[in-house]
Amino acid sequence: MLAVRWLFPRTEIRIDTCCLDCGQPILIRMHDEEIFEVNPATTVGHMNILFAKALTGEVTWGKAVSRMNLFRSEEHVKNWSHYDPVSAESIMPLSNWATAFSGPLFRNRLEPDYLTRVMDYASEMLLSLKKLGKAGPFWIPE
């Protein structure tokens, strides 16, 4: 949902959600490049299924996306009843997830040739993940 901002340029976006562990609220406010409020500040993003499996089609995007969530902190992720320890390396601060969701795969969705370029854009996202130190089999198909 962090990529919504690229479809509403120069507009403030507010996301209200809640932690799947404790049910308490999480608030994000952002504007183009800037995420100017994250409450609580300890909020992290997490993906409870191998991202690589979504890229290869081993799991559906529906399954993958629904297992991509925000939590009030890393401790809340690990306390969550559905937490899979294999997914530990996907726990990242919101700023890292925002970086991962800032490439052309997300920014260029309204471009008239988007679909012909989407796989190239996906490759660029993998490079972006590598720069964040996320280059293992959790992220990149073997």
Added chain:
Amino acid sequence: MKETTLVQRAYTAVLEHFVKTGRAPHYTELAATLGLRPEEAREAQRKAAEASIACWFVKDTDYVESWAPFSNVPTHYLVTINGDPKWYG
């Protein structure tokens, strides 16, 4: 019209509909937008989802469930834009 062009137009039209209204169009609405017959729009919409990433339909239906970055069903990610809370991520 070339098929790739039609599929791209369908993809973009669904996304623009989400941006404007907070929901996906039904393929009959998409047909009206693109000047197609309903069945042509249904096929173009399905091919657009297949050609993209993280776009899919409610199981066994032609109803859009997700068109990334938007959800067409309520989730616990409520998105408010200019004070209007009508999108889900």
